[in-house]
Amino acid sequence: xxxxxILNLSLIILLLPLLSFLIIIFxxxxxxxxxxxxxxxxxxxxxxxxLIVAYGKLVTYSDIEYLQYKYDWFNLGNKSITIGIxxxxxxxxxxxxxxxxxxLVHMFSIEYMKGDKRxxxxxAYLGIFTFSMLGIVIANNLLNMYIFWELVxxxxxxxxxxxxxxxxxxxxxxxxxxxxxxxxxxxxAGIMIAFxxxxxxxxxxxxxxxxxGVLPFGSSTILTLMGILIFAGAIGKSAQFPLHVWLPDAMxxxxxxxxxxxxxxxxxxxxxxxxxxxxxxxxxxxxxIAYIGAFTAFMSATIAIxxxxxxxxxxxxxxxxLGYMVMALGVGAYTYGFFHLVTHAWFKACLFLASGxxxxxxxxxxxxxxxxHLDPQDIRNMGGLKKTMPWTYYTFLLATIAIAGVPLTSxxxxxxxxxxxxxxxxxxxxxxxxxxxxxxxxxxxxxxxFRLTILAFHGEPKTDIAKHTHENNMxxxxxxxxxxxxxxxxxxxxxxxxxxxxxxxxxxxxxxxxVPKDLQYKWLIPNKTEHHSTEHNNLxxxxxxxxxxxxxxxxxxxxxxxxxxxxxxxFLSLLIAGLxxxxxxxxxxxxxxxxxxxxxxxxxxxNFSLNKWYFDxxxxxxxxxxxxxxxxxxxxxxxxxIDGIVNLSGWITKIMGFLIGLFDNIIIDGLVNLIAWIIxxxxxxxxxLQSGRxxxxxxxxxxxxxxxxxxxx
Amino acid sequence: xxxxLFHYLLVSAVLFCLGVFTIITRKNAILVLMGLELILNxxxxxxxxxxxxxxxxxxGHVAALFVIILAAAEVAVALAIFLNIYQxxxxxxxxxxxxxxx
Numbered sequence: 001x002x003x004x005x006i007l008n009l010s011l012i013i014l015l016l017p018l019l020s021f022l023i024i025i026f027x028x029x030x031x032x033x034x035x036x037x038x039x040x041x042x043x044x045x046x047x048x049x050x051l052i053v054a055y056g057k058l059v060t061y062s063d064i065e066y067l068q069y070k071y072d073w074f075n076l077g078n079k080s081i082t083i084g085i086x087x088x089x090x091x092x093x094x095x096x097x098x099x100x101x102x103x104l105v106h107m108f109s110i111e112y113m114k115g116d117k118r119x120x121x122x123x124a125y126l127g128i129f130t131f132s133m134l135g136i137v138i139a140n141n142l143l144n145m146y147i148f149w150e151l152v153x154x155x156x157x158x159x160x161x162x163x164x165x166x167x168x169x170x171x172x173x174x175x176x177x178x179x180x181x182x183x184x185x186x187x188x189a190g191i192m193i194a195f196x197x198x199x200x201x202x203x204x205x206x207x208x209x210x211x212x213g214v215l216p217f218g219s220s221t222i223l224t225l226m227g228i229l230i231f232a233g234a235i236g237k238s239a240q241f242p243l244h245v246w247l248p249d250a251m252x253x254x255x256x257x258x259x260x261x262x263x264x265x266x267x268x269x270x271x272x273x274x275x276x277x278x279x280x281x282x283x284x285x286x287x288x289i290a291y292i293g294a295f296t297a298f299m300s301a302t303i304a305i306x307x308x309x310x311x312x313x314x315x316x317x318x319x320x321x322l323g324y325m326v327m328a329l330g331v332g333a334y335t336y337g338f339f340h341l342v343t344h345a346w347f348k349a350c351l352f353l354a355s356g357x358x359x360x361x362x363x364x365x366x367x368x369x370x371x372x373h374l375d376p377q378d379i380r381n382m383g384g385l386k387k388t389m390p391w392t393y394y395t396f397l398l399a400t401i402a403i404a405g406v407p408l409t410s411x412x413x414x415x416x417x418x419x420x421x422x423x424x425x426x427x428x429x430x431x432x433x434x435x436x437x438x439x440x441x442x443x444x445x446x447x448x449x450f451r452l453t454i455l456a457f458h459g460e461p462k463t464d465i466a467k468h469t470h471e472n473n474m475x476x477x478x479x480x481x482x483x484x485x486x487x488x489x490x491x492x493x494x495x496x497x498x499x500x501x502x503x504x505x506x507x508x509x510x511x512x513x514x515v516p517k518d519l520q521y522k523w524l525i526p527n528k529t530e531h532h533s534t535e536h537n538n539l540x541x542x543x544x545x546x547x548x549x550x551x552x553x554x555x556x557x558x559x560x561x562x563x564x565x566x567x568x569x570x571f572l573s574l575l576i577a578g579l580x581x582x583x584x585x586x587x588x589x590x591x592x593x594x595x596x597x598x599x600x601x602x603x604x605x606x607n608f609s610l611n612k613w614y615f616d617x618x619x620x621x622x623x624x625x626x627x628x629x630x631x632x633x634x635x636x637x638x639x640x641x642i643d644g645i646v647n648l649s650g651w652i653t654k655i656m657g658f659l660i661g662l663f664d665n666i667i668i669d670g671l672v673n674l675i676a677w678i679i680x681x682x683x684x685x686x687x688x689l690q691s692g693r694x695x696x697x698x699x700x701x702x703x704x705x706x707x708x709x710x711x712x713x
Numbered sequence: 714x715x716x717x718l719f720h721y722l723l724v725s726a727v728l729f730c731l732g733v734f735t736i737i738t739r740k741n742a743i744l745v746l747m748g749l750e751l752i753l754n755x756x757x758x759x760x761x762x763x764x765x766x767x768x769x770x771x772x773g774h775v776a777a778l779f780v781i782i783l784a785a786a787e788v789a790v791a792l793a794i795f796l797n798i799y800q801x802x803x804x805x806x807x808x809x810x811x812x813x814x815x
Contacts, residue, residue: 692811695745699737 003067006056009049010087013095014134016046017102021127028120035120036113039127040106046130047103050095057092058507066204068140079199086140086203089507090338094137094272097345101264102130104479108353109256111475112360122162126260129155133265136272141201142191142230145273149187149233152269153180156261160253169252179246183236187273190229193222207279211514220282220519227285230277231292238270238322241296245615247319251311255356258311262318263352264345271325271341278334279514283521290330290425294437297323299613301444305451306609310355310377313452317403318348320441324418327438332524332558333421334510339499340414343492347399347411350483354396357476358382358456361389361469374465379452384461388469391477393457395484400453402487404446405577410487412573413499415442417562420569424561428523439576446580454588497570500563510559523557721762728755742795742805746788753784 020042024035031038061067068086075081087095106126113122132155135148154177161173195201197216198209216222234240239247247267251258261267274289281289297320304316321344328337355377362376374381386393402411419442422435461467471477493502513524587593599606611617689700728751735748757777764773795805802810 693808695737695807698733702733702737 001052001056001060003061003064004069006053006061006067006087007069007085009056010053010091010095010138011085013046013049013053013099014085014131014138016042016049017127017130017134019127021124021131024120024124024127028124031120035123036106036110039123040103040110042127043099043103043106043130047096047099050092050099053087054092054096057087058089062089062507066140068204070140070202081143082141082200082202083144084140084202085138085144087138090272090275091137093338093342093508094268095134097268097342098130098133098137098265101260101345101349102126102133104349104353104482105256105260108259108356108476108479109254111473112256112356113254118162122254125155125158125162126256129159129260129266131155133269136269140203142194142203142206143201145276146184146187146191149237149269149273150184152237152266153177153184156180156250156266159257159261160250162254162257163252166252168249172246172249172252176246176250179243180236183232183234183243186229186232186235188233190226190232193226193229197222197226203276207514210280210516213516215516220516223280223515223519224282224284227277227281228288231274231281231285231289234270234274234326235292236270237273238267238326239296239319240270240292240323240326241299242615244296244300244319245612245619248312248315248612251309251315255311255352255359258315259349259352259356262315263348267318267322268325268341268345271322271329271337274326274329275334275338275341275511278329278511281513282515282519283524284519286330286332286521286524287429287431288330290327290422290431290434293323293325293327293330294422294434294441295323296320297327297441298437299323301441301448302609303612304448305444306606308379309375310358310379310382310452310456311352313379313448314348314351314355317351317445317449320445321348321403324415324438324441327434328418328421331421331425331434332510332521333418333424333562335505335508336414336417336421336499336562338508339492339504340411340418342504343402343410343414343487346483346486347402347409350395350399350480350487351403353476353479353483354392354399357392357472357480358385358389358469360472360476361385361392362465364470365465365468368468369465371465374463376465379455381463382456382461382466383459383463384457384466385469386457388467389457389471391471392480395477395480396457397453398484399487400449404449404581405442405573406581407574408489408496410489410492412497413489413492413502416497416566416570416573417499417505419573420562420565423565423569423572424558427565428558428561429521439572442573443576443580446577447584450581450584451588454584458589498566500566510556521558523561526556718762718766721758725755725758725762728752728758740806740808742798742807745807746791746795749791750784750788753780756780 017039020039023038024031028035057067066086066088068084070082070084073081073083106123109122109126113119116122129152132148132151136145136152139145139148157173157177160176161170163169164173191201193216194206198206198214200206200209210223216226236243247262250262253261300316300319300323304313304320307313307316321340325337325340325344328334328340359376362374362382366372366374366376398409402409405412405415419435419438422438426432426435489496492504493499495501499505512526513520517525587595587598608614732748732751732753732755735751736745739745739748757780760773760777760780762773764770764777798810799805
């Protein structure tokens with residue numbers, strides 16, 4: 001397996017879902033029955049290919065940091081625009097994540113979307129979404145990344161608004177698209193700064209230039225700004241505060257879409273981007289990212305506690321977990337941030353698909369009982385599903401345990417790593433607010449996830465519908481089971497309490513920062529003793545490979561500190577998760593505390609959380625109404641001032657025309673008429689002479705002849 | 714008193730004046746035509762007289778012959794016109810034929 005082979009294979013992986021999209025979208029009538037099978041099989045092949053690529057990268061070429069090729073697209077003046085694809089460990093892992101989730105979602109949708117009138121189109125959209133997401137994953141430059149970034153925005157718009165007959169779905173898709181655009185604008189500005197300053201879009205070229213001391217416009221502030229602007233793209237896509245508002249609304253899309261887009265792939269794109277450009281963030285940019293992540297994690301966890309819509313709880317939980325990942329990257333715990341991205345992808349997709357399974361069952365039961373007014377997504381209508389849907393329950397429970405961070409699960413490994421990272425960061429920098437946000441979010445996560453589980457699955461059925469639900473068939477169960485199994489610890493690390501010792505942490509070493517020493521946290525600067533290998537191994541086929549540094553005990557001081565904080569973090573997070581779970585059981589299962597009374601006591605807080613911190617209202621009042629007001633003002637300006645000027649000039653022209661017309665009519669025409677009149681008068685006089693009598697003429701001739709002769713002589 | 718060039722020219726002039734007078738005063742087209750003949754003949758007399766008194770050559774005679782032929786042709790045409798006028802108006806009263814005006 002050569003390097004070219006791996007890259008070509010990843011190009012095929014990229015193009016296969018596009019093929020699926022093209023086949024289906026142009027043959028919707030002919031593929032009504034076969035569309036799901038075509039696309040699922042294509043995605044299955046894609047998954048196998050990505051496993052091969054990941055094996056090739058992670059095992060065969062594990063010592064080469066980045067396999068890539070670059071291709072000159074076109075020249076603009078003296079700058080050439082280069083594009084290309086690249087595979088490193090991060091991309092290889094992401095290929096598996098995206099393809100596996102996409103494959104399982106395809107499979108799930110075969111059953112879930114059955115009977116929809118745009119059945120084939122759904123699979124076509126899933127195809128183009130997967131294509132765009134894979135494009136982001138294997139982009140080795142900002143330009144490719146941005147192109148596919150926007151494609152993801154478009155395809156998520158199509159998928160969220162798939163049931164566009166529903167106003168709420170149409171609005172949600174618009175909201176998602178526009179909110180993302182806000183972030184993308186920042187991303188675009190960041191890319192422009194990078195291109196302007198470094199003349200290239202390539203990640204490694206940019207990093208090389210920065211590490212050689214080239215700063216954009218010679219200013220460290222601009223470098224920080226560039227990092228934050230690029231991160232703004234991630235704020236939009238990964239639904240970070242303050243652009244998180246689109247994600248909960250996006251739950252209007254079909255549930256498999258929520259699982260695909262809002263659990264594992266699209267929202268992970270922002271985190272992936274942040275990880276990709278990790279080396280160029282300065283200390284200030286990192287602090288910004290860390291605070292954004294921490295605050296998002298905390299805020300959305302508080303909102304998730306009071307939501308009653310099954311999918312909305314999961315949506316806010318997603319926002320919260322994404323906050324975790326971003327926070328992890330912000331504090332420098334790169335490995336654990338990405339680790340959490342992967343583990344979260346499995347268990348959150350599992351949770352979403354399980355919720356899809358529940359909603360599907362509720363729908364069926366409602367259909368069976370001719371009951372159409374019930375909200376099938378409201379957990380207050382559920383309860384007791386444990387007995388009717390055991391497979392769904394146990395997979396959901398496993399994923400819940402994982403997200404709550406109970407030992408022996410993947411979630412524990414990654415979350416523990418992140419929390420250790422925040423503790424280490426706080427210890428080194430003094431920003432203790434970040435771990436406080438992190439730990440309280442962990443507590444709330446455990447609480448609301450078990451609240452959801454208990455309300456939906458435990459106890460007695462709260463409605464007839466819930467009583468008559470049935471377990472779904474294998475197409476729905478299989479993805480759940482597979483994803484639940486992937487939430488177990490031993491896939492990532494044999495030691496169930498230390499994620500840092502497993503193969504995962506070894507394969508995804510933190511990217512080395514390239515920012516000059518005086519702009520970076522000193523604990524992120526690689527240790528001096530480390531052996532730097534700058535030797536480039538350029539193969540004649542255009543590869544640029546960089547050797548991984550020799551194995552070293554700790555990459556930098558931060559890694560060491562994480563290791564020291566590991567047991568503290570584990571102890572604290574165990575305690576906190578236990579508290580959260582215990583509290584949830586105490587309140588909702590054993591009903592020792594009356595939740596209504598508690599709610600009554602903290603009514604303002606409860607309402608604050610129930611209304612999602614009033615973000616939608618605030619945005620409505622400020623940005624949306626502001627925009628509308630601005631548009632109105634613009635309209636007024638246009639219709640009054642601009643139109644007025646146009647009308648005035650028209651009026652002036654009209655007056656001028658009238659005056660010129662007057663001049664023409666009176667003076668010019670008058671002169672012409674006068675001449676004609678004069679000639680007419682003369683003519684009338686002369687006409688009398690012509691009597692028609694020949695004799696008269698002769699007489700006159702004779703007379704004048706005589707006069708003439710007389711005059712001559 | 715010897716008859717000389719002057720006498721010829723005098724006769725010719727009298728004849729010319731009579732012709733002009735006839736043309737101007739007569740109403741009948743035939744008479745007008747007669748006046749015209751008088752004028753032509755006065756010119757003929759002039760031609761012959763000048764031919765006789767200014768060295769004998771035949772230039773004057775030829776011109777006179779031309780005039781006679783011309784007069785004959787002219788009379789033919791004129792009489793044809795008068796016939797047409799008569800057919801339209803039932804008279805050849807030249808005063809009342811003023812259609813040329815239009």
